[in-house]
Structure formats: structure tokens, C-alpha cells
Amino acid sequence: MLTKNSRIFVAGHNGLVGSAIVRRLLGGGYSDLITCDRSRLDLLDQKAVFEFLREEKPDYVVVAAAKVGGILANNVYRADFIYENLTIEANLIHGAWLAGVENLLFLGSSCIYPKFAPQPMPEECLLTGELEYTNEPYAIAKIAGIKLCESYNLQYGTNYLSVMPTNLYGPGDNFDLETSHVLPALLRKFHLGKKLMGGDRDAVRRDLGKNPVEGVDGSSGWEEIVSVLDRYGISFMEKDGAGRVCVNLWGTGSPRREFLHSDDLADACVFCMEKLHFRDMFESGRAEIRNTHINIGTGEDISIRDLAVLIQGIVGFGGDISFDPSRPDGTPRKLQDVRRLESLGWKYAMSLPEGISGMYEAYCS
Secondary structure, eight states: OOOTTOOEEEETTTSHHHHHHHHHHHHTTOOOEEOOOTTTOOTTOHHHHHHHHHHHOOSEEEEOOOOOOOHHHHHHSHHHHHHHHHHHHHHHHHHHHHTTOOEEEEEOOGGGSOTTOOSSBOGGGTTSSOOOGGGHHHHHHHHHHHHHHHHHHHHHOOEEEEEEEOEEEOTTOOOOTTTOOHHHHHHHHHHHHHHHHTTOHHHHHHHHHHSOBTTBOTTSOHHHHHHHHHHTTEEEEEETTEEEEEEEEESOSOOEEOEEEHHHHHHHHHHHHHHOOGGGGSOTTOSSOOOOOEEESOSOOEEHHHHHHHHHHHHTOOSEEEEETTSOOOSSEEOBOOHHHHHTTOOOOOOHHHHHHHHHHHHHO
């Protein structure tokens, strides 16, 4: 398990999850951290990963690196999502074992559970039904990661823990309209809609200058900007320099989702690393050992429609919201059962309105 003297490699330290874990570790007095960006270490390169782990000799490996995206990206880039995630986790988990690393934390996702799982979803419902089609490749890769950790523990006596975060948001989130998850996508859409309605073209151009959409950036022609934003559900009807905006969202708005701030996730991860060992996750003497992973979430959810209204109010967007029922909804509900983690002594701290407000302040600055 984790101690203050542990040498810790955080794979994926620049991402939403990895950066939060690094902040939490540093804040908790862990100073011997190993990080390595993609230009120095390609996690898809098995030989390079094995050599890196053998040379660095970490005491603990955190697998926070993954190819991630929203419903659109998951459904379009299916081969990329299953191949890259399988390869990254296999390289890191097997490479850690080869390098003699006894402790590892693998981060999965709540999408591992069946589309029509009981709500809230307990750890025991894994592999009890078919997956949601749109993110099936990603989910299968994450399930494989769980089973890799479980199998290495059972065969080799390692302490490779698996935690399953719910939907995450926070500092360093992905606001790319082509690949982002629902919460940052909504926040950016309402922000752009607000600026469009106010006739603030400079603000729209600045936004696109930092994060272009389909190659359209702040230097593009205004008609081209309006056209590409319309394709991503930000419809602008201009008149006399200002106008009316409607933000159109996929699906019916009825699916319910659970959201956890990345700082809370990081705190839960360090809690597990400090307090838990794999052998704590099952009763001794069991003939079959499975479902030893741990859900991390709030135990509370919200409909996509209500989430949109909440973010609309925080951003101050005065336009309209519409839904396109011809587009997929995804899984009807994804609320995790977090009683296992709560029984161990951990509970989240940041409310959803507080977290979104802080995220929007950071986005605007």
C-alpha cells in the first residue's frame, strides 16, 4: 500500500484525472512522483513502457492514462477506443509486474455496467447484461483492465486495485465540441451562445482561437464560424449585430447521469491507495473471486435536461434549449452504488452547482 516514501508513477498526469491525482498527492506530502509526457513515453509502445518501468522502479503505478471522449467520439472512433485503451492498460499492468511493482491503481469507468443494470449499480452487476452500444468498445477495454488486475492479484499476489469513477468534470477538462463529455460540452455551448446573443464576436473568436472546431478558428470568416457552431448545436439567428440563440442537444434529455468533481475523485483514489489492499476486497475462502473493483461517485444523479438548465443558469445564457430525439440517448440511467466505498470511510465533498461554478470561472479566465 501507499506510504509517504513511496515512489509513484502517475501515467496520464496531464489529463483531467491524472492531474487531479498529482495535485492531491503533492498536497498530501508525497514528493517522489514520476511523470512523463507523451513526447518522452508513448504508452502504446510496449517495449518503451517496459524499459521505462524497469529503469524508474516505482513502488506504485497509477493508470490514469486512457483514450476518452463523449457519446459521439465513442461511437465514431470505435476501433481507436478499444485498441488504444487495451494496449495502454496491458502495457502498464504487465510492465509493472515485470518490473516488480507490487502496487497499482487502475481507473476504469461506470460505462462497464450493463445498459439496463439495476439502479444504483452495485459492483456485483458487472457482466450480467449487454452493454450500451455507443460505448461498447471502450467499456470492453475497461472491463479487460479490471480482469487483468484481478487476475494478476490472484496468480501473483500483487495489490492491483481497480476503481470505477462515475462521470467526471473539473480543471483541465476537455472542451472540444467534437470529443468532449456532456458537462464541459454544455458549458462551452452555453458560453458561446451567450456571447453570440450579446453580439460579442471578439469573445467567440477568442474561444475558437484557443480551441478550434473542425479547423475553424478565431481567424476564420464569420459566416464559417456561425456555420460550424450550428453543426454542433449552437444555432444563431442574427439581427442588427445581436440575435437569438438556440442550443440543440442530442436525445430526449431524459437520461440521468451522476457527476463527480475530479478533485473528489483524486481524494478517493489516494484514500484507496493508502488504506486498501486487494485481499481486503473479498472474504477469505471464497471459491470464486470477482467484482473486487470499487465504485467511486456521489450516489446522486440528475437528468440531462435538468443539468442543461443548471449550467444555463450558471453561465447566464438567456437563449433557448431544444432536444433532438432522433439522436441517441445512451444508457437510460447510470447511477453507481457507492455503499462499498462509503462503508470504508470515504464520501465526496463538492456539490454539483459549486463544482460547475468553479469550472466556469476557470474557463472564462
